[in-house]
Amino acid sequence: MDTVKHILQRKGYLVYSVCPDTSVYEALEILEEKNLGSLVVVEDDGKLHGIFTERDYSRKVILKGRSSKETLVRDIMTESPVFVTPETEINDCMKLMTQKFIRHLPVLEHGKLVGLVSIGDLVNYIINQKDFIIENLEHYISS
Incomplete structure (x- = not known):
């Protein structure tokens, strides 16, 4: 099965x-x-503390009348974000994103941040895989 x-x-x-x-x-x-569409929030130790998204900005700054120059990321970031590992299956990522209404998943390996996947990354990967399968089937049929 395909993974992160x-x-x-x-x-x-x-x-x-x-x-x-x-x-x-x-x-x-x-x-x-x-x-x-997002930035991960990390300290100097590289530990994931949160994620800052456009959604955080629109809901926690604009709608609340706050100043973006005076507000710190720590005050509006999503703390303890949902994350996946490199071994997480792509279908599981899609389920998580759908259930949690999120568009970005930090990727942690042994507690260390190693990547980030977005809904766009998942869709592109799935489309490319489908195209690959179709090409192989067409080649098989024409052989």
Whole structure:
């Protein structure tokens, strides 16, 4: 069965992060610059503390009339986010995202952050796998 590890091998292990004391404004600049929907929140020790998403910003800053330059990521991040491991099956990731209404899953291995998968990553992987299967079946039929 296909796992998160297969996705990370294709897309890479690069994860953009901020520390909890980063201003929301600075975090938003990174989201915009890198065209991301989330940033993981880590301390210097590399330990996952939370995740900061566009949803956190819209619900916890904009709707509450807060200032993004004065609010810290630690004040609005989602603490103890749902995470997966490289061995987690892709179908299980899809179930988690659907059940928890989330779009991003940090990937931890032995308690250390090693990647991040998004709903887009899962969809792209599944589409590519389906295309591969179709090509093989077409080749088999025409042989």
